[in-house]
Amino acid sequence: MSTPTTPNQLAALNVLPDGPIAQKQPSEPFYAVWQLLESVTDPEIPVVNLREMGILRAVRQTASGLEVVITPTYSGCPAMSQMHDDVVNALAKAGMAARVLTQIAPAWSTDWMTAQGREKLRSYGIAPPHASRCGESNANVIQFASKNRASSAHLAVLCPQCGSQNTTETSHFGSTACKALYRCLDCLEPFDYFKPY
Numbered sequence: 428m429s430t431p432t433t434p435n436q437l438a439a440l441n442v443l444p445d446g447p448i449a450q451k452q453p454s455e456p457f458y459a460v461w462q463l464l465e466s467v468t469d470p471e472i473p474v475v476n477l478r479e480m481g482i483l484r485a486v487r488q489t490a491s492g493l494e495v496v497i498t499p500t501y502s503g504c505p506a507m508s509q510m511h512d513d514v515v516n517a518l519a520k521a522g523m524a525a526r527v528l529t530q531i532a533p534a535w536s537t538d539w540m541t542a543q544g545r546e547k548l549r550s551y552g553i554a555p556p557h558a559s560r561c562g563e564s565n566a567n568v569i570q571f572a573s574k575n576r577a578s579s580a581h582l583a584v585l586c587p588q589c590g591s592q593n594t595t596e597t598s599h600f601g602s603t604a605c606k607a608l609y610r611c612l613d614c615l616e617p618f619d620y621f622k623p624y
C-alpha cells in the first residue's frame with residue numbers, strides 16, 4: 428500500500444468525490460483498505476456494500492493516522508453506529524486501525540449509489556431510486572422508461588419482480604424511513620422502493 432505523505436497529496440485526498448465511487452484498482456492509494464471494506468455491507472440491505480451504497484466516501488491519511496469517511500443515508504439513520512463498528516472491526520481483523528469519521532455535509536444522495544448497487548437492490552426485491560438530480564445521471568432512468576415517460580414529472584417505479592410500470596405507492600414509509608412501500612398492480616407483489624434523496 429502506498430501512503431501519500433506530502434502536504435499536496437494530503438490536500439488532494441481531502442476533496443471528497445461527488446458521485447458514485449468505482450471499485451479501486453491495485454495501483455490506487457489505500458487499495459488494501461478499500462478491498463477490506465468491500466466486505467462491509469449495509470446493515471439494512473446486506474447484499475449491497477457501503478461503497479456501492481455511496482456511504483463509504485473516502486479513505487485517507489491524516490496527521491493522526493488512517494481515516495475512513497462515511498456519510499449516512501439520512502441524518503439520524505439508526506444503522507450508522509453499526510456501520511461505524513463494522514468498518515472498525517473489518518480493518519481490525521486485518522491488523523489495521525482507522526478512525527471512522529461520519530460526515531453529514533454534503534448530504535448523501537441516491538445519486539452516489541453505483542450502477543451495480545442499484546442492480547443488486549433490484550435483485551434483492553427493492554426498486555432502486557430514480558436519480559434525484561437533473562442531468563447526465565438520469566441516463567440510467569431513461570434506459571427503462573419511454574421518452575414520453577422520461578419527460579413527465581413523475582417517473583414510474585418499476586416492479587423489481589416483473590418489471591411492470593403499473594405500480595402504486597401504498598405507504599410512504601416502508602420497512603425503514605429510507606423506503607416507501609409499493610405494490611405491483613400486475614403481479615400483485617408488494618415491494619420496497621428506495622426513495623431518491
Ligand SMILES: [Zn+2]
Nearest residue numbers: 586589611614
Ligand atoms: Zn410486478
